[in-house]
Amino acid sequence: MRASSRPVVVPGRHQAPPPAVAKAPLWLTATFLACALAAVRVVLVSVVPYDRAVGLFDDDAFYYFGVARRLAEGAGSTFNGIDLTNGYHPLWLLLLVPVFAVAHGHAALVVVTCLSSVVVIVCARFIDRVGAHTGRPVLVAVAAAPLLLLGATGPAFFFSGMETGLLLLAVCWLGATYVRTDGFTAPDFGVVRARSAGVLMGLVVLARLDAVFPMVLLGLLAALTWRRAGRRWVLLTVSLAVWPAVLLSGYVVVNLVGFGTPAPVSGQAKALGGSGFNLDVVGQFASAPVLFGRGTWLGALAVVVVVVALVFPVSERLDVAARFGAVVLAGGVLTVGYYALTSSWQLWPWYFSAAPTALVFALPAVLARFATRVPVRVLAASVVALLVLAAAAVNGVRVAGGGVQRAAFIEAGPAVAARVDRLLPLGVPIAVGDRAGSLGYHLTRPLVHLEGLVNSAEYLDALRGGRVNRFLARRGVALYGRGDAEPGAPDPANPGCVRFAEPAQGAGAKASVVVCDRDLVLNDPIEDGTSYRVWRYRTELNP
Incomplete structure (x- = not known):
């Protein structure tokens, strides 16, 4: 006999329907x-x-x-x-x-x-x-x-x-x-x-x-x-x-x-x-x-x-x-x-x-x-x-009311973006990894996202292949920014310069970005103890 000819027993329907009850008071919904x-x-x-x-x-x-x-x-x-x-x-x-x-x-x-x-x-x-x-x-x-x-x-x-x-x-x-x-x-x-x-x-x-x-x-x-x-x-x-x-x-x-x-x-x-x-x-x-x-x-x-x-x-x-x-x-x-x-x-x-x-x-x-x-x-x-x-x-x-650590760098985004927009050369792209959301939204210049979350499949290919700096050069990136307190690792080949790994999150493929103290053009402290810093990005240091 086919299963469809047997009486249908539906799990969960062995009891009577729940009794009708009064609706909850409006303020308890x-x-x-x-x-x-x-x-x-x-x-x-x-x-x-x-x-x-x-x-x-x-x-x-x-x-x-x-x-x-x-x-x-x-x-x-x-x-x-x-x-x-x-x-x-x-x-x-x-x-x-x-x-x-x-x-x-x-x-x-x-x-x-x-x-x-x-x-x-x-x-x-x-x-x-x-x-x-x-x-x-x-x-x-x-x-x-x-x-x-x-x-x-x-x-x-x-x-x-x-x-x-x-x-x-x-x-x-x-x-x-x-x-x-x-x-x-x-x-x-x-x-x-x-x-x-x-x-x-x-x-x-x-x-x-x-x-x-x-x-x-x-x-x-x-x-x-x-x-x-x-x-x-x-x-x-x-x-x-x-x-x-x-x-x-x-x-x-x-x-x-x-x-x-x-x-x-x-x-x-x-x-x-x-x-x-x-x-x-x-x-x-x-x-x-x-x-x-x-x-x-x-x-x-x-x-x-x-x-x-x-x-x-x-x-x-x-x-x-x-x-x-x-x-x-x-x-x-x-x-x-x-x-x-x-x-x-x-x-x-x-x-x-x-x-x-x-x-x-x-x-x-x-x-x-x-x-x-x-x-x-x-x-x-x-x-x-x-x-x-x-x-x-x-x-x-x-x-x-401000001053909450979780929101401090987000609140700083509009003011920092206005200062970054005034940096020379005007209108050229800036590369930023972590903490780029509020900042990038309020910028009038393009922001190339180094974490890759809102970048392209081409960027991820460049990150996997160790070609991020060439990717940035093709887009005319002239500034590099960070929103943390990380000092960077000294670069032995360039005294007075440090090397940062991007993206900061995770243990996956990394790109190395070299910037120098003399090229720091913005250092804007944030209430959470970090700061937004921007350097001039030099392609000769980042081939």
């Missing part, structure tokens, strides 16, 4: 909290001086802003106006291009913050849908508090100007769909719904390309579930995978045609020199994300919570949500493991969003075992909401 956090951020970015507003974004966000502005001006996908680059995640950049087509200067930062506000509010709305589908809206809102707190403070997943907020929106949208359809096993989940879920999975990957890891896990879990349930698992699996395959294939083709490389140069630059296993990033995952300069250890907590939620089931829909949280966390572990194997670079806060996201889906199942009294839940949730809002407001005011 993730959406309400997200609206409050967004209002605080928009006001801060709007009212503080421009250099302080700049400090409310990550330095790498200005790589996005620079490319988006060039695209809006019709100059192509380039950060410096010279080299074409694909060093970004595509979906967020596409959303930024219209922003920089209509807004400039301080107004552009305000509009980006408004766009980020829409992203966080919609993301929170999907989180509340998870609460409604599980019948535990208050518990889900409480579980979302760490994500919303870290989304508006610390690493600022939602408001840093990076792609992470869009990734979280897509993941929570997909998670709400997964819970609503009982883990893609509802009776009405057929080919059409599988294709729709596949579109969401494709958007997740386009929002951040390394999200392919949790999406592959989710696809495998769905296929296994369908097979065990006697569903037409091959047809459903193909339907689920078709749109992610189409979207990623299109992305690869665009890269090959437009940039001569199938993958983003930012990822390739970080992979140069990867060997062995980088244990540091594993420790980062366990202790991250960082809040107010200290590790939250949400990575380790999320592992415990997910295991407990899976081992001790509570109710049908909560268990489905916990499974999705496990997929998100496992995907985050695989992502970090991939970078530990392939890159020697340090990972930054936006790499560690998997843990707080997994808690949104898995923590309610754990809390449900203890939170049995409604008044206690409401009181606890109210306190959590107030603490999140207060922490976000305090952190925003603290950063906007």
Whole structure:
């Protein structure tokens, strides 16, 4: 007898649907909290001086802003106006291009913050849908508090100007769909719904390309579930995978045609020199994300919570949500493991969003075992909401007030760029490695990025082949800048000169840049104890 003729037993549907419950009070929803956090951020970015507003974004966000502005001006996908680059995640950049087509200067930062506000509010709305589908809206809102707190403070997943907020929106949208359809096993989940879920999975990957890891896990879990349930698992699996395959294939083709490389140069630059296993990033995952300069250890907590939620089931829909949280966390572990194997670079806060996201889906199942009294839940949730809002407001005011070490060099970008633009010869390119985002965005002269994150595939070939100085000479680079306190190594062949290794990050291929004390034309101290220094770049010293 064929499997399709047997009664269909769908895992997770052995219990009655969750009882209807009253909706959570408005002030205890993730959406309400997200609206409050967004209002605080928009006001801060709007009212503080421009250099302080700049400090409310990550330095790498200005790589996005620079490319988006060039695209809006019709100059192509380039950060410096010279080299074409694909060093970004595509979906967020596409959303930024219209922003920089209509807004400039301080107004552009305000509009980006408004766009980020829409992203966080919609993301929170999907989180509340998870609460409604599980019948535990208050518990889900409480579980979302760490994500919303870290989304508006610390690493600022939602408001840093990076792609992470869009990734979280897509993941929570997909998670709400997964819970609503009982883990893609509802009776009405057929080919059409599988294709729709596949579109969401494709958007997740386009929002951040390394999200392919949790999406592959989710696809495998769905296929296994369908097979065990006697569903037409091959047809459903193909339907689920078709749109992610189409979207990623299109992305690869665009890269090959437009940039001569199938993958983003930012990822390739970080992979140069990867060997062995980088244990540091594993420790980062366990202790991250960082809040107010200290590790939250949400990575380790999320592992415990997910295991407990899976081992001790509570109710049908909560268990489905916990499974999705496990997929998100496992995907985050695989992502970090991939970078530990392939890159020697340090990972930054936006790499560690998997843990707080997994808690949104898995923590309610754990809390449900203890939170049995409604008044206690409401009181606890109210306190959590107030603490999140207060922490976000305090952190925003603290950063906007200046002097925060993390933001000091970003805030210095506009003023330093103005001084660099006045250096002779006017308009010629400058080469800079680390800390080039805010500086390069505010320059009117081209900046050649020595880390390669927003440079070209040609630059990476030059870096691998030891031809970086020739690459710079062909572009007419006449200045070299750094944003640190590194003294450099004395150059034996040229007294009074020092040698710097670029890029500073990682243990991969390096270029050697020689500059001399007599050629130092700018030394601008920064509040974090470092300084922006600029030397005249001499091709005769850097053949």
